[in-house]
Amino acid sequence: MERVVVIGSGPAGLTAAVYAARANLAPLVLAGGLYGGQLMLTTDVENYPGFPEGILGPELMTKIREQAERFGARILDVDATSVDFAAKPLVVNTPDEAYRARTVIVATGASARWLGVPGEELLRGRGVSTCATCDGAFFKERHIVVVGGGDSAMEEALFLTRFGRRVTVVHRRDGLRASKIMAERARANPKIDFMWNTAVEAVLGDEKVIGLRLRNLLDESLFDFDCDAVFIAIGHTPNTEILRGQLDLDSAGYILSPDGTLTSAEGVFVAGDVYDHRYRQAITAAGSGCRAAMDAERYLEALEFASPPLTGSAGASSERR
Numbered sequence: 001m002e003r004v005v006v007i008g009s010g011p012a013g014l015t016a017a018v019y020a021a022r023a024n025l026a027p028l029v030l031a032g033g034l035y036g037g038q039l040m041l042t043t044d045v046e047n048y049p050g051f052p053e054g055i056l057g058p059e060l061m062t063k064i065r066e067q068a069e070r071f072g073a074r075i076l077d078v079d080a081t082s083v084d085f086a087a088k089p090l091v092v093n094t095p096d097e098a099y100r101a102r103t104v105i106v107a108t109g110a111s112a113r114w115l116g117v118p119g120e121e122l123l124r125g126r127g128v129s130t131c132a133t134c135d136g137a138f139f140k141e142r143h144i145v146v147v148g149g150g151d152s153a154m155e156e157a158l159f160l161t162r163f164g165r166r167v168t169v170v171h172r173r174d175g176l177r178a179s180k181i182m183a184e185r186a187r188a189n190p191k192i193d194f195m196w197n198t199a200v201e202a203v204l205g206d207e208k209v210i211g212l213r214l215r216n217l218l219d220e221s222l223f224d225f226d227c228d229a230v231f232i233a234i235g236h237t238p239n240t241e242i243l244r245g246q247l248d249l250d251s252a253g254y255i256l257s258p259d260g261t262l263t264s265a266e267g268v269f270v271a272g273d274v275y276d277h278r279y280r281q282a283i284t285a286a287g288s289g290c291r292a293a294m295d296a297e298r299y300l301e302a303l304e305f306a307s308p309p310l311t312g313s314a315g316a317s318s319e320r321r
């Protein structure tokens with residue numbers, strides 16, 4: 001019987017593991033086949049407090065993992081394949097084991113959506129990206145395309161004007177989904193232009209992006225458009241496939257949480273991008289992992305399953321942390 005099982009190993013899951021481990025709960029982390037979450041796909045992280053020179057995303061995740069292990073978290077690089085949150089104790093299944101747990105912290109994150117067009121996968125990291133804050137600086141004075149019409153696309157386009165000489169937003173309709181303020185900001189920026197009613201059919205290039213094949217959706221004509229990079233900003237998909245029918249989800253599949261840690265299942269807590277589609281930052285995910293671990297610990301205390309509190313400085317519930 002586990003006291004805490006954490007599903008996921010991005011900043012949310014691993015921070016939850018650090019706090020649960022320091023509370024002497026010996027959490028079991030099901031880290032997934034590829035641990036570390038979205039930060040494993042990034043280069044420099046310059047906005048995570050404590051690293052004035054920046055830190056590589058994978059390095060940051062390795063450090064948080066080591067920190068959790070140092071305090072007794074057990075981290076398995078396996079995927080959770082299904083859960084039973086109606087059962088008491090809760091059940092989390094992996095391909096080889098079924099784990100029974102008093103509490104589960106779900107921190108499975110979200111994945112950027114891709115277009116699924118030819119060339120996109122081949123040129124990922126060589127001009128195709130889903131993260132302007134990660135990769136924008138590589139395209140100084142270049143012509144950059146952003147695909148999408150929501151707040152993410154506007155935010156990416158605005159951010160990319162710091163680097164590119166020109167930023168073209170390619171959108172499939174003639175109206176933006178983005179909030180008024182973001183749309184106005186983008187429209188007012190002289191470096192940004194818009195290409196409406198246009199779909200991306202292919203990303204062109206062998207070694208790096210040299211352009212896009214586009215389709216004018218009004219007359220269905222195809223044409224090639226030169227550019228040096230394309231940032232796909234068509235939204236994220238929460239990683240909640242294994243949670244369908246187990247937790248209340250919103251219409252987009254994000255976990256519904258009234259207060260940002262509790263879920264619709266007793267003993268199941270949530271952290272990170274799998275419920276938070278608003279901030280989606282490493283630091284906000286880490287903060288929510290901390291909160292989920294503290295709430296899980298309090299829940300266990302209430303059930304009288306928690307270990308005796310440690311003396312001294314350890315303990316997730318310590319107000320000094």
Ligand code: NAP
Pocket residue numbers: 115147148149150151152153155172173176177178179233234235236277278
């Ligand atoms: P979103 O609002 O769902 O917008 C996705 C955009 O991508 C839409 O314009 C959509 O076109 C387009 N799109 C979707 N699939 C596509 C495809 N296959 N091909 C081409 N275009 C496609 O997603 P988001 O922009 O990531 O925003 C998600 C949430 O986070 C929203 O609630 C947003 O307000 C919030 N957010 C807020 C901020 C901020 O306030 N600073 C920043 C980022 C995100 P259609 O319009 O035609 O559907």
